[in-house]
Amino acid sequence: MDCHDCHQNCQPKRQHRGWKLLSFGSKKSARNSFSDHSQTTIALVGSPNVGKSLLFNLLTGTYVTVSNYPGTTVEVARGNAIIAGEKITFLDTPGMYSLIPITEEESVARNLIINQTVDLIIHVVDAKHLGRMLNLTLQLIEAQLPVLLVVNMIDEAQKLGIGVDENQLAYKLGIPVVTMAAAQKIGLKKLTAKVADYVQSTPLSATY
Ligand SMILES: Nc1nc2c(ncn2[C@@H]2O[C@H](COP(=O)(O)OP(=O)(O)OP(=O)(O)O)[C@@H](O)[C@H]2O)c(=O)[nH]1
Ligand SMILES: [Mg+2]
Numbered sequence: 001m002d003c004h005d006c007h008q009n010c011q012p013k014r015q016h017r018g019w020k021l022l023s024f025g026s027k028k029s030a031r032n033s034f035s036d037h038s039q040t041t042i043a044l045v046g047s048p049n050v051g052k053s054l055l056f057n058l059l060t061g062t063y064v065t066v067s068n069y070p071g072t073t074v075e076v077a078r079g080n081a082i083i084a085g086e087k088i089t090f091l092d093t094p095g096m097y098s099l100i101p102i103t104e105e106e107s108v109a110r111n112l113i114i115n116q117t118v119d120l121i122i123h124v125v126d127a128k129h130l131g132r133m134l135n136l137t138l139q140l141i142e143a144q145l146p147v148l149l150v151v152n153m154i155d156e157a158q159k160l161g162i163g164v165d166e167n168q169l170a171y172k173l174g175i176p177v178v179t180m181a182a183a184q185k186i187g188l189k190k191l192t193a194k195v196a197d198y199v200q201s202t203p204l205s206a207t208y
Pocket of ligand 2: 052053054092
């Protein structure tokens with residue numbers, strides 16, 4: 001089939017420069033209303049109750065659309081933000097523990113990041129349970145998905161005497177890491193700066 005017989009709108013697609021490469025080979029046919037062809041899409045993923053929705057609201061503000069993922073009753077929120085002069089679409093995904101789904105929510109979250117065109121995954125973890133939650137980070141890295149790790153709830157972790165060295169963690173994992181206390185907006189500027197780095201370092205290139 002010729003490229004232009006597929007009725008897809010072949011827009012320029014990002015190349016992941018300096019970040020983990022994401023293979024787009026089978027993704028074009030799976031695009032739907034949750035992924036926009038022409039702009040950067042970033043998904044917030046992670047276990048339940050780690051602060052994904054709070055962070056999503058901080059990043060996107062009030063203009064958010066919520067719809068059921070096709071064929072399910074699971075809601076996915078979608079909102080926009082302007083970062084580094086570019087319109088970014090953020091997706092707030094349901095809680096997931098692993099890339100191997102058990103619940104319908106986990107299936108939806110997995111489909112969103114594996115089958116849809118997501119340019120960057122922000123994996124949000126709870127600093128108090130870092131060891132356990134890094135499991136999914138490692139799965140995402142192994143799947144060669146572009147990941148930025150947000151270690152959230154650093155306020156609560158500090159009260160328990162748990163410290164997280166973001167530079168050391170970034171070095172060990174080979175991905176960008178930001179420590180945050182989203183509830184106090186601590187680390188929010190650092191996060192948007194990292195997203196801006198990503199946006200600025202990934203030029204558009206034509207793919208067919
Ligand atoms: N102390 C503290 N609380 C936080 C922080 N971030 C989020 N919370 C709180 O944690 C709770 C869960 O936050 P949500 O944003 O709903 O978590 P979620 O990851 O979207 O949860 P699911 O949608 O169930 O997957 C809320 O009560 C937030 O206010 C943080 O940095 N520090
Ligand atoms: Mg949520």
